[in-house]
Amino acid sequence: MIRSAAIEDAPRLAEIHITSWQAAYAELLPAEFLDGLSAERATRTEQWQDWLSTDSPKRSVLVVVDDEDVVGFAHLGPSGDKDLKPNEVGELYAMYLDPGRYRQGWGSALMTAVFDELRASGFSDASLWVMTGNASARAFYEQAGWEADGAETDQCLGITMPAVRYRAKL
Numbered sequence: 001m002i003r004s005a006a007i008e009d010a011p012r013l014a015e016i017h018i019t020s021w022q023a024a025y026a027e028l029l030p031a032e033f034l035d036g037l038s039a040e041r042a043t044r045t046e047q048w049q050d051w052l053s054t055d056s057p058k059r060s061v062l063v064v065v066d067d068e069d070v071v072g073f074a075h076l077g078p079s080g081d082k083d084l085k086p087n088e089v090g091e092l093y094a095m096y097l098d099p100g101r102y103r104q105g106w107g108s109a110l111m112t113a114v115f116d117e118l119r120a121s122g123f124s125d126a127s128l129w130v131m132t133g134n135a136s137a138r139a140f141y142e143q144a145g146w147e148a149d150g151a152e153t154d155q156c157l158g159i160t161m162p163a164v165r166y167r168a169k170l
C-alpha cells in the first residue's frame, strides 16, 4: 500500500534515510561519514516532523507500507533548479527504501505513485538528481523511463559529490 506520510512516520523515515544511505553509498562515501549518520537520528526525526507539519504547496511525502511497516519513502515537490520552472517541473527530491527491501519491486510501485502524485499536482515534467556513481539507482530510474538531460553538479544531497540530472515527461 502507498499512502501520504503522517507525522508519526517521522522516526521511521529518519531511520530508513540513514540506513539506506549507509547501505547504498558504502562505495561512494567515506565509512566514517556514513557511520556518523547513526548519531543523527533524533535531529533527522525532528527535520521530518517539521517537513510533515508544514503545509507546502505541491510538496508531498509518500510512503510504501508492507504489513503496517513503512519500508520506503519518496519526497517530491516543485523543482529547486534555477533553469527549470517550478510550476511546471516537479522534482523527486529523495527516494529511499529500507535496505532489506531493495530489488523486490517496492521502488517500482512507489515510482508509479510518484508519477501519479506529480501529475495530480499539475506538473507536466519531472526531474531528479542522482549521484553519478550510483549505478543501481541510475539503472532503476532508466528502466522507469527517466533520461539524463546532460545537467551536472558537484553538490548533491548537501555534500560535495558529482551528480547528474534526470528528467521524465509526465
Ligand SMILES: CC(C)(COP(=O)(O)OP(=O)(O)OC[C@H]1O[C@@H](n2cnc3c(N)ncnc32)[C@H](O)[C@@H]1OP(=O)(O)O)[C@@H](O)C(=O)NCCC(=O)NCCS
Pocket: 020, 024, 094, 095, 096, 097, 098, 101, 102, 103, 104, 105, 106, 107, 108, 109, 129, 130, 131, 134, 135, 136, 137, 139, 140, 141, 143
Ligand atoms: C533505487 C531504489 C529506490 C529502487 O527500488 P527497488 O525496489 O530496489 O527497485 P525495483 O525492485 O522496483 O527494480 C525495478 C527494476 O529497476 C532496475 N534495478 C533496480 N535495482 C537495480 C540494481 N541494483 N542494479 C541494476 N538494475 C536495477 C531493474 O531493471 C529492476 O527490475 P528487475 O529486478 O526485474 O531486474 C532502491 O533500490 C533504493 O532505495 N536504493 C538505495 C537508495 C538510492 O540509491 N536511492 C536513490 C537516490 S537518488
